[in-house]
Amino acid sequence: MPAARVRRRRPAALVALSLTLALVSAAGAARARAAPYSITDDRGVRVSFERAPERIVTLLPSLTETVCALGACATLVGTDRFSDWPESVSELPKLGGFEDVQVERLYALEPDAVLVATSTRVIDRLESLGLTVVALEPRSLADARRAVGVLGEVLERSGEATALLDRIDARVRAAAERVPPAWRGARVYFEVSESPHAAGESSFIGELLGLLGLDNVVPASLGPFPKLNPEFVVRSDPDLILAARRNAERMEARPGWDEIGALSRGHVCGFEERAHDVLVRPGPRLGEAAEVLADCLASLPPRGGAER
Amino acid sequence: MLVSEPISGAGAVARAEPPEAAPSRVGSNLGFRSDDVPLRGERLCLKLGGRRVVDEVSVALREGAWTAIVGPNGAGKSSLLSLLGGLRKPNAGQVRLRGRALADWPAAARARQIAWLAQQGEAEGDIAARDVVRLGRLPHHGLLGAPGPADERIVAAAMAETECDAFADSRLGELSGGERQRVLLARALAVEAPVLLLDEPTAHLDAPHQSALVRSVTRRSAAGAAIAVVLHDLTLALAADRVWLMVAGRLLIDTEPDDPELHAALVDVFDASIAIERLERDGRALHVVRPLI
Amino acid sequence: MKTAVGGAAWLSGWLALAGLVLLGCGLAAGSEGWSFAWGRESGLIGAIRAPRSLGAWCAGALLGVSGALAQGLFRNPLADPYLLGSAAGAGLGVVLVIASGTAVAGSSLAGADWLGQLGLTGAAFLGALGGVSLTLLLAGGAARPLVLLLGGVVVGVLLGAVADLLMLLSPEALRGKQIFLLGTTGLLGWESVLVLGVVLGVTLPLAVRFALVLDALVLGEASASSLGLDLPKLRLMLVSLMALCTGAAVAQAGLIAFVGLVAPHLVRRLVTVTHGPLLALSALSGGALLLAADVIARSVIAPQELPVGVLTAVVGGCYLMLLLRRRAVDARV
Numbered sequence: 001m002p003a004a005r006v007r008r009r010r011p012a013a014l015v016a017l018s019l020t021l022a023l024v025s026a027a028g029a030a031r032a033r034a035a036p037y038s039i040t041d042d043r044g045v046r047v048s049f050e051r052a053p054e055r056i057v058t059l060l061p062s063l064t065e066t067v068c069a070l071g072a073c074a075t076l077v078g079t080d081r082f083s084d085w086p087e088s089v090s091e092l093p094k095l096g097g098f099e100d101v102q103v104e105r106l107y108a109l110e111p112d113a114v115l116v117a118t119s120t121r122v123i124d125r126l127e128s129l130g131l132t133v134v135a136l137e138p139r140s141l142a143d144a145r146r147a148v149g150v151l152g153e154v155l156e157r158s159g160e161a162t163a164l165l166d167r168i169d170a171r172v173r174a175a176a177e178r179v180p181p182a183w184r185g186a187r188v189y190f191e192v193s194e195s196p197h198a199a200g201e202s203s204f205i206g207e208l209l210g211l212l213g214l215d216n217v218v219p220a221s222l223g224p225f226p227k228l229n230p231e232f233v234v235r236s237d238p239d240l241i242l243a244a245r246r247n248a249e250r251m252e253a254r255p256g257w258d259e260i261g262a263l264s265r266g267h268v269c270g271f272e273e274r275a276h277d278v279l280v281r282p283g284p285r286l287g288e289a290a291e292v293l294a295d296c297l298a299s300l301p302p303r304g305g306a307e308r
Numbered sequence: 309m310l311v312s313e314p315i316s317g318a319g320a321v322a323r324a325e326p327p328e329a330a331p332s333r334v335g336s337n338l339g340f341r342s343d344d345v346p347l348r349g350e351r352l353c354l355k356l357g358g359r360r361v362v363d364e365v366s367v368a369l370r371e372g373a374w375t376a377i378v379g380p381n382g383a384g385k386s387s388l389l390s391l392l393g394g395l396r397k398p399n400a401g402q403v404r405l406r407g408r409a410l411a412d413w414p415a416a417a418r419a420r421q422i423a424w425l426a427q428q429g430e431a432e433g434d435i436a437a438r439d440v441v442r443l444g445r446l447p448h449h450g451l452l453g454a455p456g457p458a459d460e461r462i463v464a465a466a467m468a469e470t471e472c473d474a475f476a477d478s479r480l481g482e483l484s485g486g487e488r489q490r491v492l493l494a495r496a497l498a499v500e501a502p503v504l505l506l507d508e509p510t511a512h513l514d515a516p517h518q519s520a521l522v523r524s525v526t527r528r529s530a531a532g533a534a535i536a537v538v539l540h541d542l543t544l545a546l547a548a549d550r551v552w553l554m555v556a557g558r559l560l561i562d563t564e565p566d567d568p569e570l571h572a573a574l575v576d577v578f579d580a581s582i583a584i585e586r587l588e589r590d591g592r593a594l595h596v597v598r599p600l601i
Numbered sequence: 602m603k604t605a606v607g608g609a610a611w612l613s614g615w616l617a618l619a620g621l622v623l624l625g626c627g628l629a630a631g632s633e634g635w636s637f638a639w640g641r642e643s644g645l646i647g648a649i650r651a652p653r654s655l656g657a658w659c660a661g662a663l664l665g666v667s668g669a670l671a672q673g674l675f676r677n678p679l680a681d682p683y684l685l686g687s688a689a690g691a692g693l694g695v696v697l698v699i700a701s702g703t704a705v706a707g708s709s710l711a712g713a714d715w716l717g718q719l720g721l722t723g724a725a726f727l728g729a730l731g732g733v734s735l736t737l738l739l740a741g742g743a744a745r746p747l748v749l750l751l752g753g754v755v756v757g758v759l760l761g762a763v764a765d766l767l768m769l770l771s772p773e774a775l776r777g778k779q780i781f782l783l784g785t786t787g788l789l790g791w792e793s794v795l796v797l798g799v800v801l802g803v804t805l806p807l808a809v810r811f812a813l814v815l816d817a818l819v820l821g822e823a824s825a826s827s828l829g830l831d832l833p834k835l836r837l838m839l840v841s842l843m844a845l846c847t848g849a850a851v852a853q854a855g856l857i858a859f860v861g862l863v864a865p866h867l868v869r870r871l872v873t874v875t876h877g878p879l880l881a882l883s884a885l886s887g888g889a890l891l892l893a894a895d896v897i898a899r900s901v902i903a904p905q906e907l908p909v910g911v912l913t914a915v916v917g918g919c920y921l922m923l924l925l926r927r928r929a930v931d932a933r934v
Contacts, residue, residue: 096905098776099780100780100906100908102787102904102905102906103649103787104631104645104653107645107648108632108633119699119773119777121721121777122788124720124722124788125788128790129648129649130648197772225772227769227772390823394827395823395826415826415831416829417829419828423827425824426824426827430820430821430822431819434873435816435819435873435874435876436875440816440819440820443816443817443820443828444828446813446829446830451814451830451835452810452811477873479873480819492820492824499828
């Protein structure tokens, strides 16, 4: 049973929609019950809870991981199909991807909280079914930290949340220390997909790289995940290339990319799928992500030659 | 040789009927006079694509008579008919319906006065033949109305007149060319308008139906309608009450069918490929146009 | 092929029956396969399956009406509801909303706030209407059908290009639009049913009232206007009705292929009717078609779902292929 109601503002866009909305609002205009606590999610909506939810559905891998990292894995009753950590989660019912959520199955699970990304269109449908929806979409490190905090409040495990954040910070610091001094200040290119889409300075990956003392060839002015002209990468001649292993192996074949020194010198980190997943999810495994990066850096052939 | 001088002879010949020749106008509230001809075109000009397809044509349709419009291809016959029907606006000149400018007539009223049959080829669809003919009653019951019992009777009569009862329930698209033509003709007849403008109604029709058409038209004009028919078949055309010969957009001759001047002009216009012969049948004179092979 | 005039009543009875049967199936087709324990699952049925099935029927009905209008207006049996730029407009609306929610190249879209407030549904609806309005503007009104069609093509290409540009800048918008293009009935709740039902209840009677225009158009432009009809104005009105129907259906269910194209065809194969009954019957057949597709999409690989647009495309494509083969074989043109 849903434990709380959600108050929300709705736009008056068209006559027909307004009519609909007026009817719906009139029908379901129950005020929020006096609740012990409430949180504000990434949409700016206040969601109230009487007690910590005991049946949670998550539709975003980073949120699944956060719930488990806070020790509430047992409360999960269903996830999206991309959630795969920790292992126990793969036994749970998979309720579709980001856009094709199986609404009926979800509803049949009778969750008392649904955690989704803010950009999912299923939010409206779920709320109209009376489910409690918390929308969080961590995009930056700050977002990820806030998500951990918010979920800690939701689960009434704020203590664990703080401890988790501390642990993450510690691991990141430790990883930063493991970065070989020769690599400090190196300019890196992190490729997210083959188009090529890169992780820029302002993305959470970029922020993590920054915490490890690395520079990004993609400046913040280009946005977090810009689609680049391949020539840009060649001209910026990064000292280090980070990508999924499949993509990294094919990079030299790209026209003009054989000019990139990093490729010929073997200054490339090709991540396996699992490791890559850790890197691209702004969730509780940021510490592990930092360690993955540090490990790779430590294993590279030494960096020699003149600084550019 | 083109004839350009009026010659006094059997039947009045008019190459152009100047507006001044009409009786002087008496103003009335509605702007129309009951003794004016139903449909009159005054110095009509139409340019299409830079070409003058109708060039200074002045004509009048009289009640109780049907007129055949003939001429070689591209002479502007269909264009003239569409001008008279108000389907195109002339670049110069004016069309008067019952003395009042056609442009001043509201569309619905005009639709009740003038019925138009387009050259075939445009009509195709999956509605039943009977429903097509029913469209002829639209000007009377309006877009939001429906045909009443009187309308249905008129529709049935029109279909009987053009002999399309046999396939009344078949789709327009399933009919042969001739059957479709008869359905469309019935649609035009069903309007029961005092002015009827038919553009090549005999296309695709076999001989019996062509004769039936001529009989229909003759009957209706005798009952008082003013009818203009574009015809390619010159023999049929010479059975009309009046013939207009058009060449290259100009009205060459507007006269009665047994005028020898008309015959000479026809032979000339069609490059001497035809001969016109006169036959006597039951005391009536018939003209037959024979191709010279 | 039956060509019984007046068979409209017969066909409407059958289509209505089919609709009811399918509705029953819709209530039974759950996420765990077929289940008829309706007492136990009344919550699921009332909250999810009922509105979804009804919504699918209504959306299909709207598409059917729209398709019949398009085919009548342009006298082309291959016309579909998305002709005049409504699909491209709706797609652009969807992309704008998704892209506005994410930072694009370091800066958010101007006015992103109100776009986000609009929601996907509102944006798709307004986008569809906007696309058709742009087409009408380009073509200078609804006076000339050919120019209108060409305008629709131009607008479709133009708006599609803008959407493509936005999708380049925002990968989330790309993903979102792809799902939108496939069409989905999974998000239809009671609000959707209300909106769809209201639009259907307003547009269908209006369209049927003015259906005589479409009959007159069978005679050709010139003959139809000789009957005293103000074709530009009437066409404009019918195009607007078409845009409303398509916009509402697309906003709620995404771009679903072929339902609007096939529904009137099915009706015409079975009966010979004028456009008034054709519109109503197309609504009934479109509703039944989309509801059938929805039920199949839900039950074939339960608990997973096929995208309903893929199903309609496959079925519709097969039907059209059959149609083409029959026409080739049939000697009479």
